[in-house]
Amino acid sequence: MSSPIRTVTVEQVNAVIADAYSQSNHLLHILYALQQRFLHISHEAVREVASHLGLPISQVESVVEFYSFFYGTPRGRYNILLSNCTSCGYMVGDENLMDTLCQRLRVVAGKTRADGLVSIDETSCIGMCDHGAALLVNGMPITRLDASKIARIADLVETETPVANWPAEWFRIDDNIRNSSLLLKNDFAAGDGMRAMLARNIDGTLAEITQSGLRGRGGAGFSTGMKWKFCREAQGAAHYVVCNADEGEPGTFKDRILLHSHADAVFEGMTVCAFVIGAEQGFLYLRGEYRYLLPQLQAVLAHRRELGLLGSSILGQPGFNFDIEIVVGAGAYICGEESALIESLEGKRGVPRNRPPFPVTHGYLGQPTVVNNVETFAAAAHIALRGSTWFRAVGTEKSAGSKILSVSGDCAAPGIYEYPFGVSIQQVLDDCGAKDVQAVQVGGPSGTLINPVKFNRKLGFEDLPTGGSFMVFGQGRDLLAIIVNFAHFFAHESCGFCTPCRVGTTLLKNGLDKIASGHGTQYDLDEMKRMGALVKRRSHCGLGQTAANPILDSLQRFPHVFEQRLAHSNFEPYFNLDGALEEARQVTHRDDAAAHLK
Ligand SMILES: Cc1cc2nc3c(=O)[nH]c(=O)nc-3n(C[C@H](O)[C@H](O)[C@H](O)COP(=O)(O)O)c2cc1C
Ligand code: SF4
Numbered sequence: 001m002s003s004p005i006r007t008v009t010v011e012q013v014n015a016v017i018a019d020a021y022s023q024s025n026h027l028l029h030i031l032y033a034l035q036q037r038f039l040h041i042s043h044e045a046v047r048e049v050a051s052h053l054g055l056p057i058s059q060v061e062s063v064v065e066f067y068s069f070f071y072g073t074p075r076g077r078y079n080i081l082l083s084n085c086t087s088c089g090y091m092v093g094d095e096n097l098m099d100t101l102c103q104r105l106r107v108v109a110g111k112t113r114a115d116g117l118v119s120i121d122e123t124s125c126i127g128m129c130d131h132g133a134a135l136l137v138n139g140m141p142i143t144r145l146d147a148s149k150i151a152r153i154a155d156l157v158e159t160e161t162p163v164a165n166w167p168a169e170w171f172r173i174d175d176n177i178r179n180s181s182l183l184l185k186n187d188f189a190a191g192d193g194m195r196a197m198l199a200r201n202i203d204g205t206l207a208e209i210t211q212s213g214l215r216g217r218g219g220a221g222f223s224t225g226m227k228w229k230f231c232r233e234a235q236g237a238a239h240y241v242v243c244n245a246d247e248g249e250p251g252t253f254k255d256r257i258l259l260h261s262h263a264d265a266v267f268e269g270m271t272v273c274a275f276v277i278g279a280e281q282g283f284l285y286l287r288g289e290y291r292y293l294l295p296q297l298q299a300v301l302a303h304r305r306e307l308g309l310l311g312s313s314i315l316g317q318p319g320f321n322f323d324i325e326i327v328v329g330a331g332a333y334i335c336g337e338e339s340a341l342i343e344s345l346e347g348k349r350g351v352p353r354n355r356p357p358f359p360v361t362h363g364y365l366g367q368p369t370v371v372n373n374v375e376t377f378a379a380a381a382h383i384a385l386r387g388s389t390w391f392r393a394v395g396t397e398k399s400a401g402s403k404i405l406s407v408s409g410d411c412a413a414p415g416i417y418e419y420p421f422g423v424s425i426q427q428v429l430d431d432c433g434a435k436d437v438q439a440v441q442v443g444g445p446s447g448t449l450i451n452p453v454k455f456n457r458k459l460g461f462e463d464l465p466t467g468g469s470f471m472v473f474g475q476g477r478d479l480l481a482i483i484v485n486f487a488h489f490f491a492h493e494s495c496g497f498c499t500p501c502r503v504g505t506t507l508l509k510n511g512l513d514k515i516a517s518g519h520g521t522q523y524d525l526d527e528m529k530r531m532g533a534l535v536k537r538r539s540h541c542g543l544g545q546t547a548a549n550p551i552l553d554s555l556q557r558f559p560h561v562f563e564q565r566l567a568h569s570n571f572e573p574y575f576n577l578d579g580a581l582e583e584a585r586q587v588t589h590r591d592d593a594a595a596h597l598k
Contacts, residue, residue: 008038013045017052024105026327027053027063031070039116040074066237066349066495068331069288072452074114076119078157080137082145085125085250086177086485087136087408087471090145097133097150098122104154107485118157121492124333124489124535125250129408129471130176130415138163139291142170156234171292175257176415179431181402182394183262183378184418186386190264195382197272198317200384206232207277209380211387215401217466218244218336218373219443220542221365221399224380227370231360232277241273241282241322242345242364242371246329246336248287249444250489251469254404255374257416259286259293262378263300267324269377271309272384273370274322282324283364288331297326297551337541338371340495351497352541375404375468395421399460407432410474421460425450430461434472439479444469445486447544449553459554479561483550484512490547501544502537507553515565519572524563529555533570 009496013034020033027049034045041064064070081287082090082098090097098120102109105118112119128134131143136496141165142153149170156166177184197205210225210480247255258266286294301324304310307533314320328344332351335344339353342364363369372380383391397400399421405428408414412433419428425440440450442459443466450457450464457464473482491505511528514520533549539545554561578597585595 004488008042010044010048012245013038013042013048013461015050016212017048021052024327025053026296026325027055027060028327028330029068031064031552032059032282032328035070038074039077039079040071042043042060050329053347054349059095062349063347065199065285067288067329072328074112075271076107076117077160078118078163079138079386080118080120080153081123081126081133081298082120083124083126083128084483084485084488085120085129085138087129087251087414088125088127088131088143089167089485090122090133090135092133092301093146094137097569098146100147101150105157112321116365117160123289123331123394123465123501124141124248124493125251127247127256127287128173129251129253129406131173137166139288140168141173141289141292143173171406173256173260173292175261177257178407178415179417179419181418181420182391183258183265183375183382183402183404186382188265188382188385189260190268190304191307191315193265193268193381194260194271194309194315194523195274197275197384198315202276202394205272205384208355208388209272209276210382211388211390212374212383212391212399213395214379214383214391215371215461217375217379217403217467218247219446219465221461221465223418224372224376226333227372228273228276229361230358234361236361236367237455238281239274239277239279240364240367240369241270241277241279241324242338242359242369243270243282243284243377243380244336244338244341244371244375245284245290245374246287246333246341247290247374248333248336249446249467249469249494250486251406251408251444251471252467253406253408254468256290256293258374258378258404259290259297262305263297264360265378265381266386266439267300267304267377269372269379269381270310270324271314271322272380273372273377277370279370280321280323282322282325284324285335285345286328287335288329291328295330301326321510321522332495333489334541334543335494337543339409339540341371343368349495352543362415371511373467396458396460396462403459403466405459405466405470407470408470409471409472410434410437410477411472424456424458425464426455428470429455429472432472434474436475437472438477441469441482442466442474444471445489445550446542447549449550449557450558454492479554479558480512480516480565483554483561484509484516486533486550489511491544494543494547498538498544500535500538500541501540501547504531504539504544507531508548512551513575514572518565519567519576520565521567521570521572523570525555525566539582 335350436503
C-alpha cells in the first residue's frame with residue numbers, strides 16, 4: 001500500500017495506467033487501478049488517463065465524481081465502509097458500530113485520519129443482509145459485526161496488520177440456501193445446456209425459451225423470449241449480451257449466491273443468448289461490492305474456455321464465436337437500471353438514457369443488446385437443458401418457474417429461499433421462522449410495504465412482483481426509522497439527472513427527518529404526499545418513479561407510525577431560526593427572553 005499522491009510522479013501514474021490497460025482498456029478498470037495504488041484519483045491522474053484513452057478530460061473527471069468508490073482526495077490506507085442498510089447496516093442490533101469504530105480509531109466519519117492510516121464512511125447495502133452487520137475493508141467484506149469484532153478491527157488497523165493477515169473466518173461468506181426449487185435443486189454440468197441448444201438450433205432454442213414463459217427476474221418481468229427475438233431481429237454491426245449483476249436493491253443478495261455457486265449456469269445462459277441473437281461479445285457487469293468474487297468468476301470463465309464453451313468455434317460449431325468480459329462497477333445503485341448500466345459499460349457516468357429506443361435495438365455502443373438479470377440467465381441455461389415443459393410445470397400461469405428470494409431482517413433463518421411462483425408471504429414467513437411480524441418489504445425499498453392483513457398475498461407477476469428482496473420487520477422495529485433510511489438511500493443514489501427526482505428525493509428525505517425528530521406537522525405529511533406523487537409521475541427513470549413508494553405505502557397502511565410523531569401545531573418551519581441564534585447567544589452570554597424569537 002502506498003502513500004498519498006503528493007509523492008507520486010507522472011511516470012508512476014503512467015506505469016499504473018499502462019499496467020491496467022494491458023489487462024483491460026475499460027475506464028472503470030483503469031480508474032480502479034489508480035485508486036488502489038494512490039488511494040485517490042488526482043487531477044493529474046485524470047489528465048493522464050484522458051490522454052491515454054483519447055477521452056475528454058471532462059468525461060474522466062465526471063466519472064470519478066459520479067461513482068462512490070472513486071475519490072478525488074486521498075482515502076486511508078485502510079478504507080472502511082460500513083453498510084447503512086436496514087438489514088446489514090452498522091445500526092442493526094443494539095449498538096452503533098460506526099460511532100464505536102470512529103471513536104476507537106480517532107477518526108471522523110467521512111474523513112481520512114491526518115496520518116493517512118484510515119478512513120471510515122458509510123455506504124449503501126453491500127448485499128450481506130443474511131450475515132448481520134457488515135463492512136468492506138479495502139473492498140473485502142467482513143460480516144457478523146459486533147462490538148468485540150469492531151474492537152479487534154481497530155487494533156489490527158492501528159498495528160497496520162495487512163488485511164490479508166486478518167482472521168480468515170471473518171471473510172467467510174455463506175450461501176445460506178434454506179429452500180430450493182428449479183434452479184438451486186437441480187445439478188447443472190457446464191456445457192450440457194449448450195449441447196441441447198445446438199441440437200435444437202437457433203429457432204428451436206428461441207422457441208423453447210419463449211414457450212417456457214420465462215420473464216425477467218430483475219423486477220420488471222419482461223418476456224425473455226420476446227426480448228431475445230427483438231434483439232435478434234434488430235439490425236446492427238454487432239450484437240451484445242449483458243448480464244446485469246449490479247444487484248444493489250437493499251435486501252437483495254440472491255445474485256451473489258448464483259455467482260458464487262452457480263456461475264456456470266449464468267455464463268451458459270449468456271452463451272445460449274449469444275447463440276440466439278448472434279452476439280460475439282458478452283459482459284458481466286459486477287457490482288463493485290462483489291469485487292471479491294472476481295478471481296473466482298475469472299477462473300470459471302477460464303475453465304469454460306478450456307472446455308471449448310467460450311472462444312472461437314464453440315463446441316466445434318464453425319462461426320459460433322463468443323466470449324465474456326467482466327466489468328466491475330464502482331458503487332452506484334443506478335447502474336442496475338439497464339440503460340445506465342450500458343452507459344457505465346461505455347465508460348461514462350451511469351445516467352439512464354431516454355427510452356425508446358430500447359437496448360434491444362440501441363444498446364451497447366448503439367448496437368442491439370440483450371440485458372438480463374443473473375437469475376434470468378441461470379434459468380435460461382436450465383431451460384435450454386431441460387426444456388420449456390419442465391419449467392412451466394412449476395409456478396403460475398403468468399409467472400412460470402421459480403423465484404429466488406433474499407430473506408433478511410427479523411427472522412430465525414435469513415438466507416436464500418427458492419419457491420415456485422405463487423407462494424404466499426405467510427408461507428415464506430413461516431419457513432424463515434418469523435414471529436410477531438409488523439410488516440414485510442417485498443422487492444426492496446422500491447417495492448411494496450405489506451401489513452399483516454395482506455400476508456396472504458402471493459409473489460408473482462399477477463399479484464406481487466419482486467426482484468427478490470424480502471425484508472421482515474418485527475414488532476420491535478421502529479418502522480419510521482426504516483422509512484427514513486429508505487428515503488436517505490434514494491436521495492443518495494439519485495443520479496441527479498432530472499429535477500423531480502434530484503430535488504424531490506431530497507425534499508422527501510428532509511420531510512421525514514423532520515417528522516422523525518418530532519417537528520413534523522400534518523402540513524408536512526400533506527406536502528410529502530403531494531411531493532411523492534409528483535416524484536413518482538415526473539421522474540425520468542425507475543429510481544425516481546419508485547422512490548416515494550415506502551412513504552406513500554406507509555402513509556396509507558401504517559398512518560399511526562407518522563401520526564404519533566407529529567408536533568402539536570399546525571406548522572413548524574424546516575429551519576429553526578431561534579436554534580440558529582444559539583451560537584450568537586452564547587458568544588454574547590445572553591439567554592434572556594429578548595434574545596429568543598417568540
Ligand atoms: C434503479 C434501478 C435499479 C435496477 N437494478 C437492477 C439490478 O440490480 N439487477 C437487475 O437485473 N435489474 C435491475 N433493474 C432492472 C433493469 O433495468 C432491467 O430491467 C433488467 O436488468 C432486465 O433484466 P431481466 O429482464 O432479466 O429482468 C433496475 C432498474 C432500476 C430502475
Ligand atoms: S429519476 Fe433519478 S435516478 Fe433516474 S434519471 Fe432522474 S435523477 Fe437520475
